[in-house]
Amino acid sequence: MVVTRRAARAARSSITRLPVELLDIIVRYLSLEQAAAMCQISRLFNALATPILYQSVTFNTDEQLLAFLNTMNRPSGASLVPHIQHFALPRDDTLYMPELVEDITVSLLPLSNLRFLDLLTTDEVYFITFLQTAQFPRLSRFRIAVHSENSEALHDFLQRHHRTLQHLTITHAEQVEFPSPIHLPQLHSLYTTDLLLSRLNIEDAPLVELRIYNIDEGRVGLHAISIDPSTARRVRNVTLLCRYISVDAFGDVAKGFPLIDTLKVEAMNLPRLMTADEIIRIGTHLAKFTELSTLILDRSAAVRPSNDDNATILGWYGACKTLSSVTFGGKTWLREKDKWSVLCEAV
Structure with a gap:
């Protein structure tokens, strides 16, 4: 027609x-x-x-970021400020020169309705001026990398937003500390290192999901996790990322969070074979969880030593009767009543 x-x-x-x-x-x-x-x-x-x-401003390329900054620098850019609630920087291949960081800071500071801010980049970008001055009354989700150069400014930024933050990601590749603990009473999910965890006061937080990673190459387990028992009881999902995974890491999590229902273990280095003795010791630690239903060991965390998957799964189920799903050795296993079967190949 x-x-x-x-x-x-x-x-x-x-x-x-x-x-x-x-x-x-x-x-x-x-x-x-x-x-x-x-x-x-x-x-x-x-x-x-x-x-x-x-409403959601995210960038896949440098060109998209530069086009947005040019738009915001025009007189008409002020009319866009009330609409922007989600801002995320490009991940890779962006050269964050001082002039670009300054333009990003100028564009971000007026965004009073911002709820989700993602400044996590593969490049070392500090955003010190931004962290020192920014104030977003509705900010609930925040992602950034902390370095020794911006740790004090980030500490102050988190202090200003501690009443609204619900989801927080702080990554770092070096030893850093905050001047004082930061109270985060509204936090639902947290992704950070085991060391930095001790500088965040989450005793009153309704924390449900916790992702912990370790930057210490000399350790295979976690540093001691100091967390209020009542907070630990509220945590349901724990993801553990380490350079090298040892059986002791399972014990570290079981000691701090015995009531979780999902445990995921990932390694940042190459896959390694898991010995039969380690499989038995994992079962010993699994016995300490009272409500664990899902266990995920990604391919990088451990590779099964043999094709005797049934013995491994049945052994772990014997130690932890609440298990109903296990991902191990590239396969996902599901339990129906007391029978285990392979659902699919793990991705």
């Missing part, structure tokens, strides 16, 4: 007679590509679609 220009204008005229509130609801079901196209129709549709386009 051929649509004439007159028919197209009539259709647009009919749509615009709908209440603005209804049009706003309809626009929120559009994809980003459709919203971008809608901005070209009229000023009304541009005003309705723009909040959708700028």
Whole structure:
């Protein structure tokens, strides 16, 4: 069917007679590509679609980041500020020169409605001026890398946002410490090192998910985790990442979080074979968990020493009767009643 220009204008005229509130609801079901196209129709549709386009600002390339910064530097950029709630920097292949970091800081500081901020990059970027001055009343999710150069500024930033933060990721590849513990009473999920964990006061937090990693090449387990027992009881999921995984790491988690229902173990170095003795010792530690239902050992954490998977799974189930799913040796096993079967090859 051929649509004439007159028919197209009539259709647009009919749509615009709908209440603005209804049009706003309809626009929120559009994809980003459709919203971008809608901005070209009229000023009304541009005003309705723009909040959708700028609500979540993430970048896959340097060109996209630079285009956004140029847009924000224009006089019209101020009208976009209320819409931006999610901001994430490009991960790889970005050269964060001082001028670029300054432009990012200038663009971020006015975003009073920001809820999710991801400044985690593969490059060493400190954002010291930004961390010293930024204030976001609604910030609930934050990701960044801490270095000795920005540790004090990051400490102050977290102190200013401690009442709203619910999801926090702090990575670092060197020994750093905060001047004083940071109280985070609203935290639901945390990803950080075992060392930095001791500088975060999460005793009152409704913490559910904890991801811990170890930067100490000389250790195969965790440093002592000091966490309030009542907080530990609320944690349901623990992911453990270490350079080298040892059986002792299972004991470290069991000692700190015996009530978790999911434990995932990952290694940052090459895969290694797990001996029969280590498999038996893991079972000893699994016996200390009282509610563990899912155990995941990714391919990098451990490779089975033989094809006798049944003996391994049955042995661990004998130690921990609450287990219902185990990923080990590249396979995922599920239990139905007291029978175990391979569901699929693990990805």
